[in-house]
Amino acid sequence: MTEPRSTGTTPESAPVPVPATLPDGRPIPLMTGDEGPMLESWLEFHRATLELKCAGLDDAQARTASAEPSELTLLGLVQHLTEVERNWFQRVFAGVDAPLVYEEGTGYRLSPERGLDEALYIWRREVARSRATVAGRALDSLGRIPDGQMMGGLAVSLRWILVHMIEEYARHNGHADIVRERIDGVTGF
Numbered sequence: 001m002t003e004p005r006s007t008g009t010t011p012e013s014a015p016v017p018v019p020a021t022l023p024d025g026r027p028i029p030l031m032t033g034d035e036g037p038m039l040e041s042w043l044e045f046h047r048a049t050l051e052l053k054c055a056g057l058d059d060a061q062a063r064t065a066s067a068e069p070s071e072l073t074l075l076g077l078v079q080h081l082t083e084v085e086r087n088w089f090q091r092v093f094a095g096v097d098a099p100l101v102y103e104e105g106t107g108y109r110l111s112p113e114r115g116l117d118e119a120l121y122i123w124r125r126e127v128a129r130s131r132a133t134v135a136g137r138a139l140d141s142l143g144r145i146p147d148g149q150m151m152g153g154l155a156v157s158l159r160w161i162l163v164h165m166i167e168e169y170a171r172h173n174g175h176a177d178i179v180r181e182r183i184d185g186v187t188g189f
Contacts, residue, residue, distance in 0.1 A: 024052060036139050039162040046169030047127055050081060053176040054116060057183065062116035066179045072108070074179050075116055077172050079107035082123040084168055088161050089130035093143035101126065134158060 021027055026048040029041040054062065054074050062075040082101050090098040101122060103109055139159035145151050181187050 049173045059115040076108040078119045083107035085126040089133045
């Protein structure tokens with residue numbers, strides 16, 4: 001069990017202990033405190049949720065589409081969010097001319113040679129790179145959307161990128177709920 005952490009005080013000024021993780025191992029997002037750590041904690045929660053949605057699946061299950069006519073799969077979602085991580089943190093925020101991770105820009109296309117374990121490994125590596133890129137940076141730090149992308153040339157703050165990434169993961173975790181339920185009936189979390 002993880003050590004409780006204090007998230008502030010009640011009106012009576014008594015410490016309010018909150019466990020650092022849920023029973024399923026996901027980090028509980030901060031409920032009080034500074035904006036930067038709070039946004040980062042919500043992003044970590046959603047990253048952990050995606051990983052949990054994929055837990056215990058084999059490659060065939062990870063390739064199972066949600067429902068016709070959709071071709072959306074958990075493997076495709078992992079690959080897509082890998083591309084999203086690279087785009088917003090490397091290309092936009094850091095200004096790095098980073099190549100695509102996968103064959104095409106969305107990441108949804110599946111390759112017969114690549115399975116879930118490999119895709120999760122690549123995603124975790126990209127997430128680690130994202131964390132390192134923003135470590136210690138102020139929320140008002142700016143990046144620039146590369147020319148050729150929608151809204152190309154516009155400046156964007158790290159705050160905006162973190163909020164967008166939370167939204168991106170939350171939306172796709174909703175998709176992952178539906179896909180996972182289709183695979184084996186597991187719902188929730």
